[in-house]
Amino acid sequence: KKDNKTKDEL
Amino acid sequence: MNVFRLAGDVSHLVAIIILLLKIWRSKSCAGISGKSQVLFALVFTTRYLDLFTVFISVYNTVMKVVFLALSYATVYLIYMRFRNSYNSENDTFRVEFLLVPVIGLSFLENYAFTPLEILWTFSIFLEAVAIMPQLFMITKTGEAESITTHYLFFLGLYRALYIANWVWRYHTESFYDLIAIVSGVVQTIFFCDFFYLYFTRVLRGRGKMTLP
Numbered sequence: 713k714k715d716n717k718t719k720d721e722l
Numbered sequence: 723m724n725v726f727r728l729a730g731d732v733s734h735l736v737a738i739i740i741l742l743l744k745i746w747r748s749k750s751c752a753g754i755s756g757k758s759q760v761l762f763a764l765v766f767t768t769r770y771l772d773l774f775t776v777f778i779s780v781y782n783t784v785m786k787v788v789f790l791a792l793s794y795a796t797v798y799l800i801y802m803r804f805r806n807s808y809n810s811e812n813d814t815f816r817v818e819f820l821l822v823p824v825i826g827l828s829f830l831e832n833y834a835f836t837p838l839e840i841l842w843t844f845s846i847f848l849e850a851v852a853i854m855p856q857l858f859m860i861t862k863t864g865e866a867e868s869i870t871t872h873y874l875f876f877l878g879l880y881r882a883l884y885i886a887n888w889v890w891r892y893h894t895e896s897f898y899d900l901i902a903i904v905s906g907v908v909q910t911i912f913f914c915d916f917f918y919l920y921f922t923r924v925l926r927g928r929g930k931m932t933l934p
Contacts, residue, residue: 718899719842720778721884722731722785 730883737876750807761852769845815855878913
């Protein structure tokens with residue numbers, strides 16, 4: 713399952 | 723955060739400010755696609771809904787708010803304040819041809835079937851194609867003012883730097899986000915033809931970019 717780590721990108 | 727990511731964000735900010743200042747100083751949005759700017763405002767709006775749900779960092783929150791404010795200010799200048807200078811007759815790209823497939827695709831391909839995730843995916847897919855009305859307008863009129871081309875250069879550079887950021891993150895964190903990467907590569911490819919014209923015509927010739 714994917715975490716939300718690119719969500720810190722703009 | 724790495725140097726590519728930071729340079730990408732700065733490049734993105736520079737692009738948006740160049741466009742806003744150009745319109746503000748010349749009191750004209752001639753040659754600018756209002757449709758592309760509305761799509762970018764929609765991209766930021768649907769992507770940054772997480773401003774209300776999670777806190778990531780001060781940098782993240784400030785940049786999101788700045789991008790939102792600047793994109794809405796740009797749309798305001800084009801459609802309200804300087805609407806007399808808006809070339810709507812040349813801004814004829816049919817955005818529904820972008821929106822319908824992008825909406826469909828974001829429902830089919832996402833990380834979770836929740837409203838926020840679908841809207842995030844929608845924003846990533848839409849950003850990849852949002853510049854098409856602007857590029858279409860330049861192709862139609864056959865020219866672009868140099869400041870408009872500087873705007874497009876920094877906008878394209880931003881996504882190209884993000885690709886370098888993803889390569890870096892893959893190697894250092896073993897992390898990758900396929901939706902973001904595929905869309906980002908597609909988005910950057912749209913700029914390749916423009917980059918070629920920018921380097922061969924605008925930077926050497928100074929002044930307007932004219933198409934052959």
